[in-house]
Amino acid sequence: MSHSTTSSVTSSNLWSSLQDEAKHLAQGEPILTSLFNTTILRHDSLSCALSFLLASKLDSISVPALVLREVIQESMSDPNSGIVTDIENDILAIRERDAACESLTTPLLFFKGFHALQTYRVAHWLWNNGRESLALYLQGQMSIAFSVDIHPAAKIGSGIMLDHASGLVVGETCVIEDNVSILQSVTLGGTGKQHGDRHPKIRSGVLIGAGAKILGNIEVGEGAKIGAGSVVLEAVRAHTTVAGVPAKEVGRNTEAEPALGMDHNINHCVRTQNGDCK
Numbered sequence: 001m002s003h004s005t006t007s008s009v010t011s012s013n014l015w016s017s018l019q020d021e022a023k024h025l026a027q028g029e030p031i032l033t034s035l036f037n038t039t040i041l042r043h044d045s046l047s048c049a050l051s052f053l054l055a056s057k058l059d060s061i062s063v064p065a066l067v068l069r070e071v072i073q074e075s076m077s078d079p080n081s082g083i084v085t086d087i088e089n090d091i092l093a094i095r096e097r098d099a100a101c102e103s104l105t106t107p108l109l110f111f112k113g114f115h116a117l118q119t120y121r122v123a124h125w126l127w128n129n130g131r132e133s134l135a136l137y138l139q140g141q142m143s144i145a146f147s148v149d150i151h152p153a154a155k156i157g158s159g160i161m162l163d164h165a166s167g168l169v170v171g172e173t174c175v176i177e178d179n180v181s182i183l184q185s186v187t188l189g190g191t192g193k194q195h196g197d198r199h200p201k202i203r204s205g206v207l208i209g210a211g212a213k214i215l216g217n218i219e220v221g222e223g224a225k226i227g228a229g230s231v232v233l234e235a236v237r238a239h240t241t242v243a244g245v246p247a248k249e250v251g252r253n254t255e256a257e258p259a260l261g262m263d264h265n266i267n268h269c270v271r272t273q274n275g276d277c278k
Contacts (some may be wrong), residue, residue, distance in 0.1 A: 047076040113165030116148035123152035171199035183210040183258035205257030
């Protein structure tokens, strides 16, 4: 199913669209019929399917998949958690932004950035409900299974795309608002051993390029763009592109939300005649 044929998919028909797509794909690749059946077709909801999938990937001798699935389902069934809505928005965000994603089932079944993010959402729910040890256990399992390390106390919004995601680190007091796109090997970390609020605040619509390091309790303003490989040690103004080591402003963005367009070219911004940022 291509981008064009999924353009009408919304949260209200996402699950039925996923099932229809899984049926079609199973017919086209019989070897994967069992995969599509066990992960999607035999379930009656997205939360049911994802709880099965995540539990199987996070399974261990100490805490088996059957036990983990009960915990995951508990978090998703909490009407105050908002996790299911976030899951739906994350899938739709990936479908819209990732040129390598040609189907709705792809992120659900195969993208570890999506899996890590949903594991975080469960761990965050546990953390907020006083079950910190189990939350930290899930953080550890996430790191082992997906090579992604997100502290369960971090606050992450909806419509997030973690593209590839390998090596991503998100610290305890980090805040990531809605509609943010982050590539692999990004660090949202602290700068020392101090306690308290010490991690970055990433506002909505931000695009963070591969390998970027954003360190300290600094704000990356709404609609900003961080160039790949940059080291950001100071606050970034809204709708501004920064790049380099240490990162400096290179221009004002022409897009309101770079995260949605996924254009990583740092030269696609507006400069004054003398080369300074507008």
